Amino acid sequence: MPKVLISDKMDPKAAEIFRERGVEVDEITGKTPEELAAIIGNYDGLAIRSSTKVTKAILDAATNLKVVGRAGIGVDNVDIPAASSKGVVVMNTPFGNSITTAEHAVALMFALARQLPEADASTQAGKWEKNRFMGVELTGKTLGLIGAGNIGSIVADRAQGLRMKVIAFDPFLSPERAVEMGVEKVEIEQLLARADFITLHTPLTDQTRNILSRENLLKTKKGVRIINCARGGLIDEAALKELLDSGHVAGAALDVFVTEPAKEHALFGTPNFVATPHLGASTSEAQVNVAIQVAEQMADFLVSGGVTNALNMPSLSAEEAPRVKPYMELAEKLGSLVGQLQHGTIPRVSIHSEGAAAELNQKPIVSAVLSGFLRVHSDTVNMVNAPFLAKERGIEVREVRTEKEGDYHTLVRVSVKTDAGERSVAGTLFGNKAPRLVELFGIKVEADLIGHMLYVVNEDAPGFIGRLGTTLGEAGVNIGTFHLGRRDAGGEAVLLLSVDEAVTPDLIATVRALPGVKTAMALRF
Template sequence: MPKVLISDKMSPLAAQVFRERGVEVDEITGKTPDELKAIIGEYDGLAIRSSTKVTPDILAHATNLKVIGRAGIGVDNVDIPAASAAGVVVMNTPFGNSITTAEHAIALMFALARQLPEADASTQAGKWEKNRFMGVELTGKTLGLIGAGNIGSIVADRAQGLKMKVIAFDPFLSPERALEIGVEKVELDQLLPRADFITLHTPLTDQTRNILSAENLAKTKKGVRIINCARGGLIDEAALKQLLDSGHVAGAALDVFVTEPAKEHPLFGTPNFVATPHLGASTNEAQVNVALQVAEQMADYLVSGGVTNALNMPSLSAEEAPRLKPYMALAEKLGSLVGQLAHGVIPRISIHAEGAAAELNQKPIVSAVLAGYLRVHSDTVNMVNAPYLARERGIEVREVRTEREGDYHTLIRISVKTEAGERSVAGTLFGNQAPRLVELFGIKVEADLAGHMLYVVNDDAPGFIGRIGTALGEAGVNIGTFHLGRRAAGGEAVLLLSVDEPVTGDLIAKVRALPGVRTAMALRF
């Protein structure tokens, strides 16, 4: 009988579901990392919320672990690459608390508009300061959404019911989807000076970290009110404090912070600042929903091998999995490469399978491409919900099969429509197992896509390799692999190299300044 540990507090219905499905379950919460390491080896599954941190050290002791289930959306507390390396499936419940989080954002908007927390404290202190608390109406105001995905679209719907005008910044929001949910699609620089209220509904990624930086906060309309129920780290908290003190920002409400639990914070006590302790998903309904969902998903996997809402594995039958696994790894890497290199909305993505790849079930391969592409910008994407999210964003997905073999026994090509025209990348399997990039935007280049990488487009000229090698050496960056390709002698060339540590912004700036460099950026696989 499979055995699961529930290590964080969640609805008792979760344990009931496990037992009904034939899974033994222990509910042991509040353990320290050392205490968890001492017992984790007994379990096939680990059900968590946000308190348990699943680190490589924990995973090293989890010798029997097969699946981790996160009751909720965010998996910041799970080292997914380490879990994948250990062969552990990581699942979440991406939509179980969307309504609850959206409603909390609306509640905080009301709290700011009418200064409810301060008015409550004053009244209960016997002051009756009626003239002190002059609020503002929401009707007719402009709400700026940063992120218009599942939760953001629910907020938009509720705000429209309050007769607010909603504008939205989201690189993946298509004009068709914007029309469908009734928002005006704008760029961030247009949203900041127009919005009376700004609410954030985007995951924390390299692209969104400090999206409301000191510079961007300074661009906001005087008197703006800001709400964040998404992730800590999206707002420069020190800059927000300064603008609240100066009066430029009329109010701010944060449910999430850079460091949690936030028991002390410079913003605490600031006038017109409202704080809640990460309550976005904290309703009875949401807690029951995510607990039931994670228990059902984990039990299905442990008992029958069914996979649902996995972040590092597609939905597969037991018969298909061994053959499809390397193809899906290739497809996801190619999708991730396109996602990292592309800019703005991509209205169409085509997946072309040639040779042996064309004989396989294409659905997991297409899902893997979309998951790799979309996961660059969202931490809730998996191979189950990626097709849905692509449709939601108005991305047209085309599938093409060519059974005849070309230069390779098997090949997957991804083509995307961009403002600059059609662009494509292609990859194959070496030894029917190892994913390998073989073409990048029409340039033949063979490369492994793994770890931290540096991508450079440059003029093909003598001495360039020496210059970039020197630049990395002076920065103390060790090169792992080095891959080159070019269109023609003396023309456009491309370089992909892997390095042993993350590529910093300073290093990118240094590489871009080298003679002959057209563009340079960091990649992560």
């Protein structure tokens, strides 16, 4: 009988479900890391919330562990690479608290509009300052959503019930999905200039970090009110403090902070600022939902091998896995490459398998492409929920098979529809196991997609490679591998370089300034 440890406080229904499914369960909470390491070797599964830190040391001690289940979305407290290296599946429950988080954002919107926390404190202090607290109506105001995925769409629905006009910025929001949601799709500059209220519903990634920077906050409409129940780090907190003090921002409410727990903060005590201690998922219903979901998922995995919402493992049968996994690795890398290089709305993604690849189960290959493609903009995407997220965002997914071999014995091509037309990348397997890029936007180029990389498009001219190498050398960046391709002599050329460390934004700017460079980007695989 499989055995599971619940190490954080969780709704009792989780333990009930484990026992009903034939899984032995112990509920032991509040252990120190040393105490947890001493007992974790006895368990096949570990069910956690946010308190337990599943570190490499814990995983090294977990000699029998097969699965970690996080009741909730965030897995910052789990060392996923270490878990993967140990063969431990990591699951989460990405949709169990969506309604709760959306409702908290709406609650904070009301709190800002009517100055409810200040009015409550004043009244309970024996004052009766009726004339001091002059609020604003939500009806007729414009709400700007930054992120229109699962939670953002719920907030949009609730706001429309309040007769608000809703506009949304989301690179993956298609025009068709925007119409379905009843929102107006806009660019970030339009949202900043028009919104009376701004709510954030996006994960924290390299693309979204400080999306409300000082520069962008200064572009907002005077008197704007800002709510963040998503992730700390999306807003420049120092700039927000400055603009609250100046009156440019009329109010702000944060449920999340860059550093948590936020027991001291420069924003605390600022007029028209509301703070809550990361309560987005803190309702009894949400706690029950995520507890039930994580228990069901873990029990299915331990009893029957079913995989749901795994962050480091695809849905595969034991028979298929050895043959399909190299293709999935290739597909995910190709999807990630396209996702990192393409910006703006992508209404369609096509996955074309040729030769030996066409003979395989295409579902995990398609899911791998979508997972890599969407992971650039979402920290909760995985092999299981990627197709759902693509559908939710209005992305059409096409699957094509050609059993006849072309230039390669086996090939996977990923194409996306853009404003500039169809663009594609293609890759194959060397030795039936090593993923290799062989074509990039119509240019033949062979490259391993690994680690930190630098992507450069330039005019093919003598001396360029030397200038680029000198620039990287002067910046102390060591080149691991160097891959070249060009359309024709003197035409457009592409370089893909693997480097030993992340390329900084300053260095990217320097490379872009080199003569002949059309574009330069940092990539990460």
